[in-house]
Amino acid sequence: MIRFDYSNQLLFTDGQIREQEQHVANAYQQLCDKSGKGNDFLGWLDLPEETDEALLNQIQSCANRLERQSEIVVVIGIGGSYLGARAVIEALQHSYKGFCPFSDNHAPFVTYSGNNISEDNLCELLEVLDNKDYSLIVISKSGTTTEPAIAFRILKKHCEDKYGKEWAKQRIVAITDKARGALKKLADVEGYETFVIPDNVGGRYSVLTPVGLLPIAVAGFDIRQLIAGARTMRQELLAQHKLDDNIAQQYALLRYMLYKNGKKIELMVSYNPKLAFFIEWYKQLFGESEGKEGKGIFPTGATFSTDLHSLGQYIQEGERHLFETVLSIQQSRFQVPIPEDKDNLDGLNYLLGKSIQNINLTAEEGTRMAHVDGQVPNLRLIVPKVDENNLGQLVYFFEFSCALGGYLLDINPFDQPGVEAYKKNMFRLLGKPQ
Ligand code: PA5
Numbered sequence: 274m275i276r277f278d279y280s281n282q283l284l285f286t287d288g289q290i291r292e293q294e295q296h297v298a299n300a301y302q303q304l305c306d307k308s309g310k311g312n313d314f315l316g317w318l319d320l321p322e323e324t325d326e327a328l329l330n331q332i333q334s335c336a337n338r339l340e341r342q343s344e345i346v347v348v349i350g351i352g353g354s355y356l357g358a359r360a361v362i363e364a365l366q367h368s369y370k371g372f373c374p375f376s377d378n379h380a381p382f383v384t385y386s387g388n389n390i391s392e393d394n395l396c397e398l399l400e401v402l403d404n405k406d407y408s409l410i411v412i413s414k415s416g417t418t419t420e421p422a423i424a425f426r427i428l429k430k431h432c433e434d435k436y437g438k439e440w441a442k443q444r445i446v447a448i449t450d451k452a453r454g455a456l457k458k459l460a461d462v463e464g465y466e467t468f469v470i471p472d473n474v475g476g477r478y479s480v481l482t483p484v485g486l487l488p489i490a491v492a493g494f495d496i497r498q499l500i501a502g503a504r505t506m507r508q509e510l511l512a513q514h515k516l517d518d519n520i521a522q523q524y525a526l527l528r529y530m531l532y533k534n535g536k537k538i539e540l541m542v543s544y545n546p547k548l549a550f551f552i553e554w555y556k557q558l559f560g561e562s563e564g565k566e567g568k569g570i571f572p573t574g575a576t577f578s579t580d581l582h583s584l585g586q587y588i589q590e591g592e593r594h595l596f597e598t599v600l601s602i603q604q605s606r607f608q609v610p611i612p613e614d615k616d617n618l619d620g621l622n623y624l625l626g627k628s629i630q631n632i633n634l635t636a637e638e639g640t641r642m643a644h645v646d647g648q649v650p651n652l653r654l655i656v657p658k659v660d661e662n663n664l665g666q667l668v669y670f671f672e673f674s675c676a677l678g679g680y681l682l683d684i685n686p687f688d689q690p691g692v693e694a695y696k697k698n699m700f701r702l703l704g705k706p707q
Pocket residue numbers: 351352353354412413414415416417418421475476477478561689
């Protein structure tokens with residue numbers, strides 16, 4: 274089970290935390306009895322219990338079909354319609370899967386499109402797809418988002434030209450709203466296999482719907498274990514009502530108190546590059562949920578020790594407006610021994626007998642000590658290892674904490690009105706008909 278350690282939060286006495294206990298208790302109550310802002314978007318809260326076997330079987334059999342016919346599966350979507358899937362897939366898959374198809378599983382290589390408007394990126398993807406068997410999963414809740422719509426129009430045409438219109442249909446799956454939006458209409462007309470995004474689940478809370486589950490299953494990972502992990506965390510967070518026993522309440526409250534005391538930036542840190550996209554998912558979840566009405570922590574991230582050689586100087590001695598939350602992974606999946614070298618010209622023999630994972634954890638400890646000395650509050654999520662179950666726990670933990678964080682700030686954590694501003698300008702400049 275994931276644990277939370279805030280012993281290095283630096284700023285508050287126990288008494289000061291207690292003074293705020295009622296505040297987070299109210300937020301927790303609002304969330305659990307579904308009486309808070311945006312309560313028509315709380316479907317994610319019960320997903321781990323409510324996702325039934327029939328849906329999981331349908332997702333798995335679709336994934337198996339895509340796997341049989343594809344070397345590559347392209348997931349087309351943006352924001353909440355792709356980040357959750359990518360977060361889990363990149364955390365679990367071989368880091369060099371593109372170079373070694375013989376690695377841990379025989380699943381297709383999952384890649385992503387429609388999350389930018391880069392012509393070069395699309396062109397390079399088409400070049401790859403010319404020479405590979407592939408399928409497409411197109412995901413959009415609204416069914417009208419421009420970036421994935423452009424990518425899908427181009428990739429659909431490529432797929433139809435390559436396989437013929439009828440065979441292309443077997444290679445395209447749509448995940449969208451049950452009734453509205455251009456993608457739903459198009460999928461119905463073309464006869465694609467379709468999965469529904471529930472009305473009451475917003476994009477960034479949709480990892481445990483087909484939005485995340487289908488791509489994760491296609492990549493060869495165990496979606497039942499992912500859900501089991503989320504279910505374990507859900508049961509824990511709903512059973513433990515008190516601050517002392519509820520890690521989401523603790524995390525949400527500490528973040529809120531740090532923010533109110535000038536720590537406006539949260540740096541989500543991992544010491545495992547496989548979690549880089551998990552941090553991207555966290556950034557979107559918290560950024561879109563909390564950043565409104567002139568409020569909200571700015572969520573950002575780093576991979577250490579890599580970024581200690583770029584951001585490390587700033588974190589240690591720059592402006593004191595940030596705190597760190599560390600995803601502390603206790604076990605690696607594999608071991609690589611450090612070879613003995615009699616000449617010891619590189620001076621590394623003192624590390625003999627230590628595992629690389631142990632050295633990484635020691636780097637984490639040393640960095641924590643240095644940053645705490647530098648007055649950077651440090652929160653820590655202790656994760657036994659990176660697997661489906663723990664990732665499911667983390668997903669649910671962050672979703673729950675994020676909702677609490679929104680209620681602590683007295684904002685609606687489930688809307689994103691600000692995202693429309695750039696779109697309006699872009700459409701006007703492009704001359705989109707009204
Ligand atoms: O979290 C959200 O709601 C957003 O990030 C959306 O997922 C993103 O804008 C994509 O929207 P759609 O799924 O409608 O294409």
